[in-house]
Structure formats: C-alpha cells, structure tokens
Amino acid sequence: MDIEQRKRELVKEFSPMLRKTTTISKIWIGFLIAVIAVGFYALILQFTKGHIVTGMRDNVVWGIYIINFIFFVCLSYSGAFIAGILHFFKTPWKNSVSRIVEITTVLSIIIGPIFILLCIGRLDRLHYLFLYPRIQSPITWDIIAILTDLIGCFLYLYLTFIPDFSILRDNSDDAPKWRKKLYSILSFGYQDTTSQRERLNKITRIMSTMIIAMAIVTYSVLAWIFSLTVQPGWNSTIFAPYFIIAGLYSGVSVIIVAMYLIRKYYHLNHYIRKVHFVGAGIILLVISLLFGYFTFTEYFSRWFSHKTHDIELLETLFNRYFWEFIFANYIGVLVPIGILFFKKFRTIKSITFAAVIAILGLWFNRYLIVVPTLETPYIPIQDTRPEFIHYSSTWIEWALSFTGIAAFILFFMLIMKLVPIIPISGIIDQERKSKKIKPKIIL
Amino acid sequence: MENKNSKTDSRRQFIKKISTGSIIAASGLALSSLSSCKETSQEKTTLLTTDGKLVQVPNSEIGELEHQHITPEESRQGIPGKKWVMVVDLGKCKNAKKCIEACDKHHNLTPDRPYIKVLEMKDNEKSSPYWMPKKCFQCDNPPCVKVCPVGATYKRTDGIVLIDNERCIGCRFCMAACPYSARVFNWGSSPDQEVTTAYSPETSIPSKIGTVGKCDFCPDMLRKNKLPHCVPSCPNGVIYFGDEIDDTVTNGEETVRLSTLLRDKAGYRYMEELGTKPRVYYLPPVDRLFPFEKSTEENSES
Numbered sequence: 001m002d003i004e005q006r007k008r009e010l011v012k013e014f015s016p017m018l019r020k021t022t023t024i025s026k027i028w029i030g031f032l033i034a035v036i037a038v039g040f041y042a043l044i045l046q047f048t049k050g051h052i053v054t055g056m057r058d059n060v061v062w063g064i065y066i067i068n069f070i071f072f073v074c075l076s077y078s079g080a081f082i083a084g085i086l087h088f089f090k091t092p093w094k095n096s097v098s099r100i101v102e103i104t105t106v107l108s109i110i111i112g113p114i115f116i117l118l119c120i121g122r123l124d125r126l127h128y129l130f131l132y133p134r135i136q137s138p139i140t141w142d143i144i145a146i147l148t149d150l151i152g153c154f155l156y157l158y159l160t161f162i163p164d165f166s167i168l169r170d171n172s173d174d175a176p177k178w179r180k181k182l183y184s185i186l187s188f189g190y191q192d193t194t195s196q197r198e199r200l201n202k203i204t205r206i207m208s209t210m211i212i213a214m215a216i217v218t219y220s221v222l223a224w225i226f227s228l229t230v231q232p233g234w235n236s237t238i239f240a241p242y243f244i245i246a247g248l249y250s251g252v253s254v255i256i257v258a259m260y261l262i263r264k265y266y267h268l269n270h271y272i273r274k275v276h277f278v279g280a281g282i283i284l285l286v287i288s289l290l291f292g293y294f295t296f297t298e299y300f301s302r303w304f305s306h307k308t309h310d311i312e313l314l315e316t317l318f319n320r321y322f323w324e325f326i327f328a329n330y331i332g333v334l335v336p337i338g339i340l341f342f343k344k345f346r347t348i349k350s351i352t353f354a355a356v357i358a359i360l361g362l363w364f365n366r367y368l369i370v371v372p373t374l375e376t377p378y379i380p381i382q383d384t385r386p387e388f389i390h391y392s393s394t395w396i397e398w399a400l401s402f403t404g405i406a407a408f409i410l411f412f413m414l415i416m417k418l419v420p421i422i423p424i425s426g427i428i429d430q431e432r433k434s435k436k437i438k439p440k441i442i443l
Numbered sequence: 444m445e446n447k448n449s450k451t452d453s454r455r456q457f458i459k460k461i462s463t464g465s466i467i468a469a470s471g472l473a474l475s476s477l478s479s480c481k482e483t484s485q486e487k488t489t490l491l492t493t494d495g496k497l498v499q500v501p502n503s504e505i506g507e508l509e510h511q512h513i514t515p516e517e518s519r520q521g522i523p524g525k526k527w528v529m530v531v532d533l534g535k536c537k538n539a540k541k542c543i544e545a546c547d548k549h550h551n552l553t554p555d556r557p558y559i560k561v562l563e564m565k566d567n568e569k570s571s572p573y574w575m576p577k578k579c580f581q582c583d584n585p586p587c588v589k590v591c592p593v594g595a596t597y598k599r600t601d602g603i604v605l606i607d608n609e610r611c612i613g614c615r616f617c618m619a620a621c622p623y624s625a626r627v628f629n630w631g632s633s634p635d636q637e638v639t640t641a642y643s644p645e646t647s648i649p650s651k652i653g654t655v656g657k658c659d660f661c662p663d664m665l666r667k668n669k670l671p672h673c674v675p676s677c678p679n680g681v682i683y684f685g686d687e688i689d690d691t692v693t694n695g696e697e698t699v700r701l702s703t704l705l706r707d708k709a710g711y712r713y714m715e716e717l718g719t720k721p722r723v724y725y726l727p728p729v730d731r732l733f734p735f736e737k738s739t740e741e742n743s744e745s
Contacts, residue, residue: 051631121653137592
C-alpha cells in the first residue's frame with residue numbers, strides 16, 4: 001500500500017472525531033462550561049471579598065488549593081516522565097497512549113499553577129515575583145522550575161504534533177478553510193522527507209530526556225516548599241523522592257482513566273487495547289508498592305522515634321482524620337496492589353477501578369500532608385473560634401477545584417478536536433518499519 | 444553594684460536623649476537627607492544624632508521632623524546602633540491581657556486578630572501550668588524571611604523583623620514557615636477604613652487586605668524613645684524591653700542589666716533547638732506573683 005494513500009485513509013478514519021461533535025460530547029461540553037461558570041462566580045466572590053470566603057484561616061493558611069496545585073503539577077511531572085520514557089526507550093506499544101500522556105502533561109502544568117494563584121492574597125501584585133525576586137525563597141525556585149517545565153513540555157508536545165499537522169494539512173481537502181489554514185501554519189513547513197523526519201526524531205529524543213530531568217527538578221522543588229520548613233509533619237528528608245513517586249502514582253492512574261474514557265467514548269478499541277491497560281497496570285503496581293513503602297517509612301519513623309510534636313500530629317491523623325488516613329494510606333495503596341498483583345484480576349475495568357482508587361487515595365494523602373500539619377503547630381492553637389482550629393473547605397474552594405478539573409477535561413476534548421488522539425504519524429512510522437507500506441520515492 | 448551602674452547609665456542616656464529631643468525620631472536617614480538640603484536658615488540648633496555625630500539643624504525643621512513618616516524603603520534600615528531585645532518574666536504573668544488590649548488599640552486590630560496571645564502552657568503532666576505571653580520572637584535566623592519570595596518581610600540591623608504590606612503578595616509561605624505561629628493574615632477587608640495616615644511598615648497601619656501582619660516591636664515608638672505599647676501597659680511588669688548592646692532592659696518601672704537578669708533568673712529562649720535564635724527571652728515561671736487561675740469568663744470572651 002502506498003504511504004500517501006494510507007495517510008489519506010487514516011485521516012478519513014479519524015476525521016469524524018475531529019470534526020463531528022456528538023450529542024453526548026455536546027452535553028459534556030455544556031456541563032463543563034456550566035461548572036466553569038460557577039467557578040468563575042466563586043472567583044469573583046473571592047476577589048471582591050478576600051480570602052475570608054475560603055476555609056483558610058491563620059493556622060491552616062493553605063487548603064485544598066495548594067493540594068490541587070500539588071496534584072496537577074505532579075500529574076504533569078509524571079506525564080512528562082512517562083512520555084519521556086516511552087519515547088526514549090522506543091516502547092513498542094507507546095503510539096496509542098503517548099498523545100494522551102503528552103496532552104495530560106501540558107494541560108496539567110497549565111492548570112496546576114492557577115491553583116497556586118488562587119492561594120495568593122494579592123493577585124494584583126503578582127508581578128512583584130519578577131520585580132523583586134528573592135532567590136533564597138523556594139517559591140522563586142518553584143516559579144523558575146515550573147515556567148521552564150511549562151515551556152519544555154509545550155515544546156515537546158508541539159514537536160510530537162508537527163508530523164500529524166502536516167498529514168492533516170495535506171489530506172483535509174473537504175475541511176473548513178480555517179482548519180486548513182491552521183494546520184498549514186502549525187505544521188511549520190514539515191514535508192515528512194527523510195532528512196526532516198530524522199531531524200525531528202533527534203530533537204524529540206533530546207527533548208524527551210530534557211523533560212524527564214526538568215520534571216524531577218520541578219517536583220523536588222515543590223516538595224521542598226514543605227520539607228525545607230521546620231514544621232513537624234513536613235521537615236522530612238525523603239519528601240522530594242516521596243513526592244516524585246506519589247506524582248507517578250497519580251499520573252499513571254490518571255492516564256489509565258483517560259485511556260479508558262477515550263477508548264469508550266471514541267470507540268478506539270482497535271488502538272487502545274488490553275495490552276496497554278495491562279502494561280500501565282503493571283507500572284502502576286510497581287509504583288504503588290514503592291509509594292506504599294515510602295508512606296510507611298515516613299510515618300513509621302515518626303511514630304517510632306516518638307517526638308512530642310510528631311506524636312501530636314499522628315494523634316490528629318489517627319483521631320480526627322482516621323477515615324481519611326485509612327482511605328489514603330491503606331485502601332488507596334492496598335486495593336490497587338491487590339487488584340494488580342493477580343493476573344486474573346487484570347481486566348480493563350478492574351485496572352481502571354484500581355486507578356480511580358489510587359487517584360482518590362493520593363489526593364487524600366496530599367490533604368493529610370498539608371492540613372493536619374498546619375492544624376498541629378509547635379505552639380498549641382488556643383482559639384475559641386472553630387474555623388481557626390480546624391480547616392473545612394468552603395463551597396468556593398470546591399467550586400474552583402471542580403473548575404480546574406472541568407477545564408482540564410474541556411481542554412482535553414478541544415485538543416482532541418484539533419489533532420487525532422492516536423498519532424497518525426506514529427501509525428505510519430510503525431507500518432513503515434514493519435514494511436506494510438511502501439515509502440514515498442523522493443526524487 | 445552593676446545594677447546601680449546600669450541605672451545611672453540609663454539615666455544619663457535618658458537625659459542625653461531628652462536633650463536631643465524628639466529629633467532622634469528622624470533617625471540617621473532623615474538627618475542625612477536634611478543635611479543635603481542647603482537652605483540657609485537663620486537659627487540653628489546643634490544636635491547629637493544616634494550615631495554620635497553633632498549636626499546643625501535649622502530650628503524651622505525640628506517641628507516637622509517629629510512627625511517624620513518612615514517610608515517602606517526607609518523602614519528596611521534599622522535604628523542605628525541598636526539591638527532590641529525583650530524579656531518576658533513568666534513568674535509575673537496572670538493573664539491580665541492588658542498588653543493585648545494596648546497592642547490592639549495602637550495597631551488598630553480587631554480582637555479576633557491580635558498580634559499578642561497569652562497562652563496557657565503546661566510543659567508536662569507533673570509541672571504546673573503557667574501563662575505565656577507570646578509575640579513575634581524577631582528571630583535572628585528568621586524562617587519567615589528566608590522563604591518570602593518578594594522580600595516583603597525583612598530583618599533589620601536593629602534586630603526587628605518587619606513586613607512591608609505594600610510589597611507582600613499574600614502567599615502566606617511565611618506563616619506556614621513560622622514555627623511560633625506569630626503571623627496573622629488580613630483575610631477580609633480591613634477594619635482601618637477611618638485611618639487616614641500614610642502606611643508605614645513601622646506602624647503596621649492601615650492594614651491591607653490580603654497581606655500578612657505581626658507584632659513589630661513598635662519601631663515608631665522606639666524612634667520616639669518610648670517603649671513598645673505592650674510593655675508599659677502591663678500592670679505586673681512582666682515584659683522587659685531594651686537594647687542588647689547597652690545590655691539594659693526595662694519594664695517601665697525598673698531598669699536592669701540584661702545579662703544579669705538572664706543569668707540570675709535562668710533566662711531561656713522558646714524552642715532554642717529549632718535554631719531560629721529568637722530575640723525574646725523567657726524567665727521561667729518561678730516565685731510566682733499570682734497563683735495560676737483560669738478565669739472562665741475571660742476565656743469565653745476571647
């Protein structure tokens with residue numbers, strides 16, 4: 001089969017996904033926009049009335065915003081890590097999942113930092129971070145790391161998009177004019193010649209290693225925001241690697257869930273197959289074992305050494321936060337291990353279920369790192385106002401959290417309207433290698 | 444002997460300061476800016492600056508200087524030649540909360556957002572409870588200053604840690620980093636609507652929404668050679684305040700040598716092991732003036 005013909009065929013196969021919007025996805029988009037609208041209202045309230053509308057107070061100065069921030073940044077980091085690994089080691093089955101991973105990476109690094117902005121009391125002075133930067137502050141490190149990571153991930157994502165943009169440019173004769181023009185601009189004059197292809201492969205390969213390194217730096221710096229303080233629950237030497245493992249844990253899980261949803265709603269059973277789920281499931285199993293080990297070490301050493309303030313923290317965790325603790329650190333680790341360990345349990349549905357449990361467990365794990373520590377400071381809280389003693393998030397914080405998730409899904413859907421979720425160029429490359437199609441003769 | 448010396452010392456200093464009048468409030472910075480303006484005024488007064496120099500200042504300028512406004516930029520410099528230090532005698536505190544009232548009044552704070560807290564402490568099961576007034580410890584190795592991304596909180600040469608509320612972006616990293624929970628946040632709109640004076644980090648008023656505040660050792664008072672508001676307001680003389688370089692501290696009634704006080708009464712700093720090097724010392728709750736009493740009415744009020 002001729003390579004050009006195959007390209008046309010694939011574009012034809014994927015174009016309904018790109019151009020037609022089904023009723024279900026229309027309802028979804030409407031719903032997501034509604035969620036975002038509510039979030040927008042909450043944002044206006046927070047802007048006009050100040051942070052008094054949140055559940056944060058003088059002791060618990062950071063709430064679910066920073067938890068979502070950690071969660072999304074870790075998603076991005078692990079996405080970058082996995083994308084890098086998939087590309088660098090030329091994993092055979094990577095093609096079907098690599099784009100899901102890459103989009104996850106870029107979207108979460110855009111949405112994550114928005115949550116940290118919600119934490120900031122004076123957004124009108126945000127530019128002071130660049131006007132009066134203090135390099136000693138871990139926040140400054142974080143800004144540098146995240147901005148670098150954002151640019152790096154964006155470049156990487158774009159590099160992987162170029163071949164597909166070029167295929168779409170050449171093969172969408174019946175597409176609307178704006179779409180053709182967009183593809184022609186975005187494909188950057190890529191013609192898929194052998195030398196161009198080799199150069200692009202080389203750059204993508206270099207970028208894939210770079211984003212792995214950047215991701216490790218970004219996430220370590222994020223962990224240091226907590227572990228460089230003297231607070232009892234945070235001042236831990238293993239926080240940076242612990243956060244990296246935790247990031248991978250939630251990242252792989254989110255990718256599994258995304259794979260499941262995309263497979264189901266876009267009928268891509270042919271491309272995203274059980275082998276992908278089993279592969280990702282085994283990775284998740286390894287990471288869940290590591291994550292459980294790190295969690296155990298962290299709490300075990302605190303419990304065994306029995307320092308006063310550590311014990312106060314553990315008592316809070318085992319009394320006030322008992323169920324959250326059990327869910328985050330027992331169910332959230334042991335259930336995925338239990339499902340993924342046995343071969344007969346490794347079905348698409350059960351692997352996805354394990355991933356959902358892992359995501360929820362990890363979110364609560366972050367919550368238990370941030371909130372109870374702030375509720376048990378060195379100097380005992382002696383306040384009669386309940387909101388100053390214990391943190392409870394308000395609807396504004398939840399509305400804005402769900403807005404983040406909604407924006408993530410919405411942007412994901414919009415990107416899937418722009419490029420096929422299964423890289424066409426990747427399919428071509430694979431088939432070229434296996435000699436199923438004849439190369440185009442370039443004179 | 445030493446005590447006597449210290450008393451005469453401080454008296455002499457006091458007289459010296461009186462002679463320079465309120466001009467000291469202008470501080471070195473203000474004076475240097477003054478000397479640069481070459482106006483030839485008729486009458487001049489010779490004055491001693493805080494760094495020990497004699498300067499001639501036109502009489503017409505003196506009145507204005509009393510109300511010298513310390514800008515955020517100027518507030519980054521400490522008062523020259525000073526190292527402020529505080530000593531809190533836990534044996535004298537009975538939770539009268541007068542220090543909190545005075546502080547709230549002068550910093551225009553609402554009772555739900557005080558800079559000073561009087562905590563009920565009990566070190567272990569056997570030891571007896573005591574009251575512990577807690578302000579900002581003005582650490583020499585301040586965890587809050589380390590983490591500020593914009594330099595809105597800073598350590599001055601005179602030992603005070605201040606916050607510039609016009610610089611603060613409200614990220615609250617300093618609050619999360621402070622092991623002593625010394626900082627408060629302006630969560631809602633500020634109660635200072637009626638305050639018309641220009642903002643200065645040295646007075647901390649008017650407070651600004653979305654920024655961090657804390658006990659500041661009242662540098663505006665120190666520039667006027669007065670004690671921070673909490674010190675004279677205490678009916679029991681719990682709080683001593685002074686200069687580490689002079690080695691003297693006073694609670695408004697008696698003036699004592701800092702080193703002698705710390706030695707004789709076994710002064711300590713709260714959680715020394717954290718390495719923050721606080722500038723607030725505590726004297727252990729021995730030889731109590733009052734028995735420990737919990738007034739339930741007061742507790743329910745706060």
